[in-house]
Amino acid sequence: MTETLWIEKYRPKKLDEIIDQEEVVSRLKDFVKERSLPHLLFAGPPGTGKTTAALCLARELYGEHWRDNILELNASDERGIDVIRKRIKDYARTMPVGEVPFKMIILDEADNMTSDAQQALRRTMELYSRSTRFCLIANYVSKIIEPIQSRCAVFRFQPIPREAVLERLRFIAKCENVKITEDGLNAIWEESQGDLRKAINILQAASALGEVVTEDVVYKVLGKITPSEVRDLVRLALEGDFLGAREKLRILLYSYGLSGLDILKSIYREIMSPRVFSQIPSHMQAELIELIGETNFRIVEGGDDEIQLCALLAKIALKAKTSG
Amino acid sequence: MSVPWVEKYRPARIQDVAGNDEAKKAFVAWLNKWLAGRSEKKAALLYGPPGTGKTSLVHAAARQYDLELLEANASDVRNSAALERRIWRALTETSLFGKRAKIILLDEVDGINPREDAGGLAMILKFIDSTRYPLVLTANDPWDPKLRVLRDKCLLIRFKPLGIRVITSVLANICKREGIICDYQVLRAIAEKSKGDLRAAINDLQAIAFGKKKITVEDLEVLGYRAKQADMFEIVRSVLAAKSPEQARAVLSMPSLDYEMLMQWLSENIPYQYAPSLRAIADAYDALALADIFLRRAKRTNEWSLLSYALNLMTVGVASARDKPKFKFVKYHFPQKLRLLSQTRKYREARKRVAMAIARKCHVSSQVVIREILPFLFVIYEADADLAKEILKSLDISFKTFETVAEFYAR
Numbered sequence: 001m002t003e004t005l006w007i008e009k010y011r012p013k014k015l016d017e018i019i020d021q022e023e024v025v026s027r028l029k030d031f032v033k034e035r036s037l038p039h040l041l042f043a044g045p046p047g048t049g050k051t052t053a054a055l056c057l058a059r060e061l062y063g064e065h066w067r068d069n070i071l072e073l074n075a076s077d078e079r080g081i082d083v084i085r086k087r088i089k090d091y092a093r094t095m096p097v098g099e100v101p102f103k104m105i106i107l108d109e110a111d112n113m114t115s116d117a118q119q120a121l122r123r124t125m126e127l128y129s130r131s132t133r134f135c136l137i138a139n140y141v142s143k144i145i146e147p148i149q150s151r152c153a154v155f156r157f158q159p160i161p162r163e164a165v166l167e168r169l170r171f172i173a174k175c176e177n178v179k180i181t182e183d184g185l186n187a188i189w190e191e192s193q194g195d196l197r198k199a200i201n202i203l204q205a206a207s208a209l210g211e212v213v214t215e216d217v218v219y220k221v222l223g224k225i226t227p228s229e230v231r232d233l234v235r236l237a238l239e240g241d242f243l244g245a246r247e248k249l250r251i252l253l254y255s256y257g258l259s260g261l262d263i264l265k266s267i268y269r270e271i272m273s274p275r276v277f278s279q280i281p282s283h284m285q286a287e288l289i290e291l292i293g294e295t296n297f298r299i300v301e302g303g304d305d306e307i308q309l310c311a312l313l314a315k316i317a318l319k320a321k322t323s324g
Numbered sequence: 325m326s327v328p329w330v331e332k333y334r335p336a337r338i339q340d341v342a343g344n345d346e347a348k349k350a351f352v353a354w355l356n357k358w359l360a361g362r363s364e365k366k367a368a369l370l371y372g373p374p375g376t377g378k379t380s381l382v383h384a385a386a387r388q389y390d391l392e393l394l395e396a397n398a399s400d401v402r403n404s405a406a407l408e409r410r411i412w413r414a415l416t417e418t419s420l421f422g423k424r425a426k427i428i429l430l431d432e433v434d435g436i437n438p439r440e441d442a443g444g445l446a447m448i449l450k451f452i453d454s455t456r457y458p459l460v461l462t463a464n465d466p467w468d469p470k471l472r473v474l475r476d477k478c479l480l481i482r483f484k485p486l487g488i489r490v491i492t493s494v495l496a497n498i499c500k501r502e503g504i505i506c507d508y509q510v511l512r513a514i515a516e517k518s519k520g521d522l523r524a525a526i527n528d529l530q531a532i533a534f535g536k537k538k539i540t541v542e543d544l545e546v547l548g549y550r551a552k553q554a555d556m557f558e559i560v561r562s563v564l565a566a567k568s569p570e571q572a573r574a575v576l577s578m579p580s581l582d583y584e585m586l587m588q589w590l591s592e593n594i595p596y597q598y599a600p601s602l603r604a605i606a607d608a609y610d611a612l613a614l615a616d617i618f619l620r621r622a623k624r625t626n627e628w629s630l631l632s633y634a635l636n637l638m639t640v641g642v643a644s645a646r647d648k649p650k651f652k653f654v655k656y657h658f659p660q661k662l663r664l665l666s667q668t669r670k671y672r673e674a675r676k677r678v679a680m681a682i683a684r685k686c687h688v689s690s691q692v693v694i695r696e697i698l699p700f701l702f703v704i705y706e707a708d709a710d711l712a713k714e715i716l717k718s719l720d721i722s723f724k725t726f727e728t729v730a731e732f733y734a735r
């Protein structure tokens with residue numbers, strides 16, 4: 001068998017193979033038994049099995065015809081609601097293949113749509129509700145407008161608990177003939193928490209690095225995937241070197257091409273890490289968190305990445321200098 | 325500079341006025357009727373964007389019909405009793421110079437603010453009612469509701485922006501008469517930049533040709549580029565070095581200020597001008613960041629009254645930073661963002677292609693691929709290129725494209 005990404009190779013094919021999320025799975029199995037389906041809304045953090053559950057549901061519902069009966073869309077990658085509506089329209093016109101009288105439309109990252117776009121989507125859902133069922137996938141239920149929520153059966157996916165994650169990692173390691181130590185597993189858990197996709201990606205990269213996946217190997221991978229510029233940037237800002245910090249920021253923005261929000265989250269993680277946070281004077285700690293939160297809000301509102309992050313760095317630099 | 329070419333080459337005859345044939349025809353017909361004593365409308369309102377030949381047409385007509393021309397700016401008339409009397413006499417008395425008739429031109433009637441200056445409007449209406457000679461008004465934008473009464477009393481003649489070909493041929497003609505050798509591309513570029521404004525085009529040509537007998541594309545590029553950049557340096561300096569709020573705000577009165585570009589320039593240069601004061605840098609950036617937020621809100625909600633907050637924050641707000649160091653002359657920089665973005669464009673496009681391909685296979689968005697999958701693939705590639713090759717094959721992704729992306733990432 002050729003090598004591929006383990007997140008695909010070990011993606012469950014049947015609802016029963018999904019780890020944890022028992023309540024969700026048992027209700028989905030009822031739908032399969034009845035061969036009827038309401039519109040669905042799967043909500044929960046990344047890597048908890050939302051998309052996998054939708055795909056498994058489709059497989060069990062449609063059997064061999066499952067590919068013909070689903071349309072997979074990702075709201076983040078489609079160019080606007082009009083394109084989405086057109087694709088839905090074109091797809092909904094054709095008849096379902098097989099015995100189930102409706103087709104399934106899986107719309108991933110639906111919470112990345114503006115509320116106007118969601119309103120338009122709502123009308124589309126109504127228009128084709130006889131021949132199609134929607135399965136919307138989102139990180140946050142609250143970012144889906146009420147009228148859509150109320151038309152859907154909402155399923156909440158929880159972060160996968162530690163033991164379940166470790167068990168899955170051990171299983172994969174065994175299948176792949178990879179040796180992994182307990183502290184290696186622990187290190188993966190520390191980074192990924194209940195995000196199984198991330199955990200498996202770390203495991204695969206770590207196994208490419210060495211014979212045995214130990215704590216050190218895991219940290220080596222993590223060091224490589226987190227650009228060193230984040231660490232440097234935080235250090236320079238806290239030393240009051242604004243221009244130095246800005247240069248690192250620009251590498252992250254324009255060379256790595258990271259989004260402002262991703263960079264901000266990395267900055268936040270770095271500042272909150274015990275190593276850095278313990279060095280920050282206590283009267284500054286709350287202020288820093290507030291500053292980062294405010295910047296987050298502004299970037300979400302549509303602010304310019306560079307200007308908003310530079311404003312943050314300038315304030316951090318000022319606070320660090322005037323308090324020290 | 326000697327005589328402005330826009331004056332020197334003002335058309336002598338109506339047929340020499342460039343473009344706008346329909347407007348010319350309508351104007352000549354109106355004037356002929358007037359002179360024959362049977363015009364329905366006593367005044368004509370020539371309207372259209374600047375530099376489309378409104379004033380030139382009146383000048384040419386006056387010459388060709390041998391009319392005495394009396395010309396005044398509408399808002400000047402309002403502010404000067406003497407000028408008003410002069411116009412009044414001209415409209416109602418026979419010509420001093422024994423010519424057979426007169427023509428009166430009141431420029432820029434839309435410059436009169438009908439709200440603040442109702443008297444100005446009433447005065448023009450009185451002129452129209454009493455005139456014994458053709459009265460011509462001009463305006464850029466005659467559609468203010470308060471100007472309706474005026475529109476009703478005038479024959480409206482519309483002037484459109486001039487076509488690139490028309491402008492180019494006028495410029496070529498001027499070059500010929502000035503003995504200047506000039507590439508066609510240069511003239512065309514000037515014409516394109518003018519956006520249908522012949523006056524601007526002629527002024528540009530004169531500026532570029534100054535002291536030269538031959539102009540090439542290089543001259544144009546160098547001059548145009550320098551002029552633009554020098555402007556931005558000046559604008560940034562007047563904001564960052566402003567001694568009063570008025571000084572900082574003055575840049576807002578510049579026509580065609582590109583405020584989004586100004587924000588990038590300010591963002592680049594705040595730390596250079598305000599170092600070493602971290603408080604000044606932080607304050608200035610804070611104001612700029614708020615300006616940015618207000619600009620987004622204005623755009624998103626289409627509520628353009630919010631623009632004013634953005635503009636004042638990016639000028640007065642930035643300049644109000646505390647603890648500004650004493651002004652020193654520092655070298656400003658071109659925004660690095662623009663340079664870096666263009667340098668990394670190819671890489672980002674290639675990465676997007678790879679990410680989209682993986683996204684479809686892995687049921688995630690391309691952003692998730694970039695954030696959560698590609699970094700791990702790069703680690704695998706670095707440790708074991710053959711393994712990475714095999715994984716990519718399973719995903720139907722060209723190894724070559726991936727390599728260029730990975731190598732960039734490694735830098």
